[in-house]
Amino acid sequence: SLLKAFAVMVLGMLLGLMGVDVNSGTERYTFGIIQLTDGISFVALAMGLFGISEIIRVVSLREQSTGNVIPHGRVLLSRDDLRQSAGPVLRGTLIGSLFGLLPGGGGALATFCSYTVEKKVSANPEQFGHGAIAGVAGPESANNAAAQTSFIPLLTLGLPSNGTMALMAGAMMIHGITPGPQFITDQPTLFWSVIASMWIGNIMLLALNLPLVGVWVQLLRIPYRLLYPVIIMFCCIGIYSVASSSFDIFTAALFGLIGFALVAYDYEPAPLLMGFILGPLMEENLRRAMMMSRGRYAVFIEEPISLCLLLMALVLLAITVLPSIKTKREHIFTE
Structure with missing residues (x-):
């Protein structure tokens, strides 16, 4: 779903804005928590969304290894x-x-x-x-x-x-x-x-x-109930080793629950991570462009390179959206 992907990406962009604003020094979305003044740890976010959430999903579905391994037979191609x-x-x-x-x-x-x-x-x-x-x-x-x-x-x-x-x-x-x-x-x-x-x-x-x-x-013979404690242990070691912060471990656990909820409702977590990475870069360069142009938004269409990139982005967006609109129209007319 394109709409769900955009929604998750915007959420990731908002999460990327947490912390102290570089230009004004104002705290944004920190809720008075000192550990969030530097923003959310990327490692904690990634580990939670893709590591811990997958463990929660598998455990909740009670997916276990059956222990039955089918012989693989011939490996090399004839x-x-x-x-x-x-x-x-x-x-x-x-x-x-x-x-x-x-x-x-x-x-x-x-x-x-x-x-x-x-x-x-x-x-x-x-x-x-x-x-x-x-x-x-x-x-x-x-x-x-x-x-x-x-x-x-x-x-x-x-x-x-x-x-x-x-x-x-x-x-x-x-x-x-x-x-x-x-x-x-x-x-x-x-x-x-x-x-x-x-x-x-x-x-x-x-x-x-x-x-x-x-x-x-x-x-495949190893039961999953023996694997997931080891996976969680290595995730926690990796998260703690970056900044020696136990707060990041709790952050990863929170995003593990968020990632599980996203997958449960058919939201892909990958756009959230992309928005989290690109959001601060977009904000930084947008504000830089505004300062250089003295607040004139027309600068984005006056410069040839910027105009070309914007047109390419619009074309890609149209290519992505049009098949979905066409499918909905055909479905409505069929009804």
């Missing part, structure tokens, strides 16, 4: 498998590369889009859902490609395209590194380290997944 998956891999890579550049779940969209394309072009679409290798090779290639290209808007524009990239942006900001147009020139060593890590990471995935897949499957 020559016929390689022949059948070559086309889907190439198409999936192209689709994923394009979707990875888009803001919001690019990886998920690329996966579903690739699956749909492969089913459309397949000579035997009835095999999809029953082990067709094209239905696995295409979406997986699209997902991997989207994961790589989603770094482009983050490292060049400072815009995280999904929740994972928002976590990356937050991690950089914790270390005093601001992703954006100057990132490559200001941090060339880190930039090329990120590029190298993609190659090294993919090679290590091959080394870890293929020979050791049997080991990872055995992890």
